[in-house]
Amino acid sequence: MSKINVQELTKIFGPSPEKGMEYLKQGKTKDEILAESGMTVGVNQASFSVEEGEIFVIMGLSGSGKSTLIRLLNRLIDPTFGQVWIDNEDITKAANQQLIETRRQKLGMVFQRFGLFPFRTVLANVAYGLEIQGIEKSEREEKAAKAIEDVGLKGYEKSYPEQLSGGMQQRVGLARALANETDILLMDEAFSALDPLIRQEMQDELLQLQNKWNKTVVFITHDLDEALKLGDRIAIMKDGAIVQVGTAEQILESPANDYVSRFVEDVDRSKVLTASHIMKNPSVLASEKDGPRVAVRKMEEAGVSSIFVVDRERHLKGLLTIDDAIGAHKQGLPMESVLISDFHTTTPDTPIQDLIANAVDTKYPITVLQDGKLTGIVSRVSILSGLVLGKEEEVTS
Amino acid sequence: MKTFYLPLEEWTNSFVNDWLLPTVGGFFNSLSDGIESVVDGITDFLIFLPPLLITIVLIGLALWLAGKGIALFTLVGCLYLGAVELWPEAMMTVAIVIVATFLSVFFGVPLGILAAKSDMVNRFIRPVLDFMQTLPSFVYLIPAILLFGLGGVPAVIATFIFATPPAVRMTNLGIRQVPEDIAEASKAFGSTSWQMLLKVELPMSLQTIMAGVNQTIMLALSMAVIASMIGAPGLGSTVLSGISNVNVGLGLTGGLGIVVLAIIIDRITQGIGDKL
Structure with a gap:
């Protein structure tokens, strides 16, 4: 049930509003009615619900x-015509x-x-x-x-x-x-x-x-x-x-x-579009069960120099750079010990405006988390294209 | 250009003599008695009070509401009224002004509210007010004498007719001038018409209404001389006897007395308006 329900609400200012209402029903415009009868259409058959x-x-x-x-x-x-229902009571009556x-x-x-x-x-x-x-x-x-x-x-x-x-x-x-x-x-x-x-x-x-x-x-x-x-x-x-x-x-x-x-x-699109509009699915992710070697292979294949590490539920564990992964592999260290966390995280409904500052001072993409789960990443490129084009990028998650 | 004869004079006379007086004469007699006893009571009271006390009270009011200059003027003015031996006459004039002003406000303010609320009432009332203000006062002094006899009472009635319009007009203006958003706010929160009037519109327009009351008092004072022609006692009759005896000095002393009263009362009532 809507709190407010407005049906064909109309207000015509002038000597004979009923006549004006007829004109409106005939589909005449506000300007035509003003020119013909001198009456002003304030509100023209507005219907909506809140x-x-x-x-x-x-x-x-x-x-x-x-x-x-x-x-x-x-x-x-x-009103001249129409109804306003508030909590199922027609207040116009x-x-x-x-x-x-x-x-x-x-x-x-x-x-x-x-x-x-x-x-x-x-x-x-x-x-x-x-x-x-x-x-x-x-x-x-x-x-x-x-x-x-x-x-x-x-x-x-x-x-x-x-x-x-x-x-x-x-x-x-x-x-x-x-x-x-x-x-x-x-x-x-x-x-x-x-x-x-x-x-x-x-x-x-x-x-x-x-x-x-x-x-x-x-x-x-x-x-x-x-x-x-x-x-x-x-x-x-x-x-x-x-x-x-x-x-x-x-x-x-x-x-x-x-x-x-x-x-x-x-x-100003930066205030309206949010991270969820411009985020991308990361092209590749490492699982925490993967060893450094597997992670290096994945980076190689995807042609990237760092990779986000998640667990089975996609909870974000950290970021692994290719240098650290190779080092860990050489020294036989577990992957967890070389994960870094100095990247920015955000939520899907953060406006782009608030991401711009973060994007400037980091070389890594911004991660978008919902309930701790990685839902997407935002790169500098996607912020810029979002601002310019105002188009949503393909989002798959 | 005489195309036909309008027997307005005959009609009016026969209306007054054959209908008005016999029919409502009794009513007007008792009304007259009522007003007379009030005017007399106030006059007696004002004369009974020691002039010194009234002077001190007026100076106090002037200090509070109008500042030091007017307080000083009040002192000088009161000394003057005593020095030219016109104190009792001044009090008689004040008594008539008080009663007439009270009646004017009592009827004028509600009429002004009605006029503000209804464009129809406003359209009807405006020519009536113009009539009341511009019709030479002698014209209604004659029937006033017929209905109320000579003395203070017809003076009060004539003064009432002459002095009511500003109270009506300014009340009307004040209420119509209440800013739209404030009136809307009052309405939007669910005020009844009475609540809106009493809690918002009257407080908002009080200053304007007080300016109207101030004008009413001034007009009432200015009627003092004319009213004395139908036997109203007070400073007006002093001036009148100055005129009829070609006594310039007497006319001046009485006239100055009226001016003194006018300035003191005007500044003090204006002060009330500004304090609100």
Whole structure:
């Protein structure tokens, strides 16, 4: 069961939205409707679903209708047509009191311009959602203080928003949404007003908090890098319609149309592609049962000067260079005694960006381990080709 | 260009004399009595208080809300009112201003909230406010006399009509000016309309509303002279007798008294707005 399920959600601004809806059904475009009737299509028949615990990013340029879309989810704007199911309740049909209850219990929201109450302290801001539910002062302040601590603002409870920096203000905004203990967080360009560094910090922190809280997050952004970093899945919007929904890889690798591919052209691939995309199966491996002689033979055959040694379950034991193997063979030493370990290891989902530094200072390939097992190796060549071509190398393991 | 004759005068007179007075005269009489006793009570109380005490309180307020300069001005102003022997008249004027301002705020602020919440109410109310502010006050002073008799009460009513618009307008403006994201935040967390109004919109617009209240008070003071024509006691009647006796000196002393009151009250109430 999806946490949020959106069906043909549409918003038309103008004097007779029903008429506009007819035009849409006839397949007219946003521009045509504007020219003919003067009405603006905010959101055009958007359908998607968000799973529990997922960060769902809605991305689009300004004017694409993404901010309208997120406001349709909690009905800060009333939709013209379509349904929004939250936990199997169609919120578009909810009566006023029911809507208020759903907002209180299920939908937290974080705003681009923070939307903090300037005349309230940080503590009172964060406690606001609980206060309007009539929760007693001591209890709501306790919960608020905890949320403030969670976002790293302990000690600022008595401050007023204007005394805080932008990043800190948005932490207050986040804490205010967390304090309500709702399952769903709606984040409307939540980090767009922040400096780039603070922004990255907040993104990392959101991911961390998400590990702990496991909320269902709908995140709006116009920044593709941010979308790719945060989104478990990403929906790309254009002219009020959703053009493509998919994981970061799906969108980068197979853009649904020209619009999306132009969009993703400039993406910094080093942040998106991971070790698993560019790793190769090592051409040859030595088993720990092999003696130095066998290992030397394998290297000879493959034409390489070093070889990774694994046990039967492919647990990595170490690296053997051809010089050490020959030396060990001559002196009759066991292979284990000459294995070296000054190579880098990484995990399959490490972004290429983080591998570049390692690749520069080592002459050996980087090994990719999952649960201690060798799943592939990454050479300098594959990092470079991954960055340039953005194509996955053949992976067999 | 006379194409037809509009008997507005006759209609109005017959409406007032044949319907309004007989039908609701009783109601207005008791309303009049109520307002009169409040105005009298406040006047008596202010005159009963030692001028020294009022002066000290005003200086204290001025120090707290408006700074040393205004505190000094308050001292000089109060000394002046005593020195020209107009202290009781000043207190009578203040009493009328207090009652009229209270009524203006009591009706004006909720009306302003309604106007902010509903564009329809706003469209309806705007010409009414224009009417109230620009219609020469003598026009409604006449029916006010008919309904309330002479004295302080019609003065309060006339002042109320003249001084309410800024309270309505500024409340309307203040609430409409609450930033969109803050109003949205309040809504998104599940506020009811009342909670949004009381916990977010009114606190956010308090400064603007106070600026409106300040304007209301100023307009109320400026009505003092006109109101004295229908028998309102106070500094206005001092000025009026100055006018009717061609006594320039008397007119000036009374007029200056009004200016002194206006500046003291204006600076102090402005200070309240800035403190919020």
